[in-house]
Amino acid sequence: MHRRAVFWAVLAVLLSLGAVWASHRGPVPVPVVAQAAGHCVLPVAVMRREHMMLLRRVREAVVRRDVHDGRLRLTRCISCHAQRNAAGVALAVNARGQFCASCHAYVGVRPDCFACHAARPEGVGPGGFGGTVPGPLPVAAAAVMPHAQTAAGLSEGGP
Amino acid sequence: MSGIGLEPDSDQPSEPADATRRKLLALAGTAVALTLAPGVTVWARDLVARRDREGAPRAKVRYGLLIDARRCHTDCSACVRACEQYNGLRRRPGPDNAQWIRKVTVTDPQTGVTRSFPVMCQHCEHGACVDVCPTGASFRRPDGIVLVDKHRCIGCRYCLMACPYKARSFVARNVRDQKPWAPRGKGTAEGCTLCVERVVAGKLPACVAACQRAGHGAMVFGNLHDPQGALAKRLAAVTTETIRADLGMGPSVHYRGI
Numbered sequence: 001m002h003r004r005a006v007f008w009a010v011l012a013v014l015l016s017l018g019a020v021w022a023s024h025r026g027p028v029p030v031p032v033v034a035q036a037a038g039h040c041v042l043p044v045a046v047m048r049r050e051h052m053m054l055l056r057r058v059r060e061a062v063v064r065r066d067v068h069d070g071r072l073r074l075t076r077c078i079s080c081h082a083q084r085n086a087a088g089v090a091l092a093v094n095a096r097g098q099f100c101a102s103c104h105a106y107v108g109v110r111p112d113c114f115a116c117h118a119a120r121p122e123g124v125g126p127g128g129f130g131g132t133v134p135g136p137l138p139v140a141a142a143a144v145m146p147h148a149q150t151a152a153g154l155s156e157g158g159p
Numbered sequence: 160m161s162g163i164g165l166e167p168d169s170d171q172p173s174e175p176a177d178a179t180r181r182k183l184l185a186l187a188g189t190a191v192a193l194t195l196a197p198g199v200t201v202w203a204r205d206l207v208a209r210r211d212r213e214g215a216p217r218a219k220v221r222y223g224l225l226i227d228a229r230r231c232h233t234d235c236s237a238c239v240r241a242c243e244q245y246n247g248l249r250r251r252p253g254p255d256n257a258q259w260i261r262k263v264t265v266t267d268p269q270t271g272v273t274r275s276f277p278v279m280c281q282h283c284e285h286g287a288c289v290d291v292c293p294t295g296a297s298f299r300r301p302d303g304i305v306l307v308d309k310h311r312c313i314g315c316r317y318c319l320m321a322c323p324y325k326a327r328s329f330v331a332r333n334v335r336d337q338k339p340w341a342p343r344g345k346g347t348a349e350g351c352t353l354c355v356e357r358v359v360a361g362k363l364p365a366c367v368a369a370c371q372r373a374g375h376g377a378m379v380f381g382n383l384h385d386p387q388g389a390l391a392k393r394l395a396a397v398t399t400e401t402i403r404a405d406l407g408m409g410p411s412v413h414y415r416g417i
Contacts, residue, residue, distance in 0.1 A: 116344030118337045
């Protein structure tokens with residue numbers, strides 16, 4: 001009786017291990033992030049690491065104090081990074097496989113920006129709301145963002 | 160003033176207990192005022208505005224409106240439609256219906272005279288919404304525009320209750336297809352923004368532009384604090400009033416003929 005129970009227990013463990021092995025598909029593939037045309041306002045490595053801090057900082061400045069550089073705006077990010085379908089219609093950046101969603105799904109972090117903010121550009125001009133993006137931020141502008149500086153220092157070895 | 164608290168106790172006993180208590184209370188009041196004042200920017204701005212009533216220097220810009228109820232047509236709602244269209248509000252009767260601006264028709268029961276005019280956020284100098292907000296989400300910009308910082312809004316709806324103009328609404332369901340310039344989402348309070356991004360860009364608010372397009376010209380937008388501006392000149396020339404002026408909140412929206 002006792003040996004029978006052990007037999008079934010071992011069989012159950014083996015079967016579940018087999019099921020896990022059969023369903024295992026290897027590591028989650030690193031997402032292919034859609035590339036926007038032109039250049040970002042800050043180096044890509046800085047943006048990847050610091051974009052959430054920058055957005056938080058900018059939102060305070062824009063909403064409450066109405067002082068901002070004008071280049072770092074969520075609407076501008078979306079204008080550049082929203083992909084367009086064959087018909088030229090802008091796709092939402094938080095849609096499956098799109099710019100924001102591809103990375104955020106990979107790292108398992110859900111941004112709540114788009115509960116309120118529009119996820120696709122709208123308005124006049126090819127750049128959408130706010131027009132086209134000017135050149136990269138000067139070093140002086142990055143100096144007021146200590147996070148950005150830190151990130152630039154950390155990422156000198158590569159992305 | 161700082162010396163009062165450091166005085167040795169031996170000086171005090173000769174005074175009656177009542178006087179000592181009064182002195183202590185006065186000292187406590189001073190301390191609170193001093194501690195609070197430097198840290199809180201919004202209050203500091205408010206204090207500047209309060210001094211304005213007493214004739215001290217005031218902010219250079221305070222955006223406001225003059226609405227001429229005699230020119231506003233009862234059957235015209237161009238301003239309301241323009242606001243809905245520009246800010247991406249959907250007309251849906253019921254609890255989801257956002258009212259950033261609405262038309263109000265009033266009739267004097269004694270004389271029967273009827274007036275129709277739009278009412279929106281009055282962008283008060285001392286708004287009750289700013290007072291009651293527990294998180295500082297309701298705030299008044301230095302240029303006088305009262306906004307909801309939805310990053311800080313917790314959806315408590317105190318401002319909806321507090322506003323005597325019923326200018327705030329609450330977003331109770333998920334919102335889709337917002338306009339990039341008008342973020343709005345579930346669980347936050349919202350209200351007229353005076354089209355702040357248009358105003359900053361030197362344009363008229365959508366409602367005012369629509370009223371002009373409709374040919375009524377019942378709304379004048381401008382800087383209340385610019386004596387040479389069209390709005391201030393007009394306000395100086397004609398008799399106007401504000402709604403519920405008795406509440407002392409100092410609305411930026413003035414009405415004529417109501």
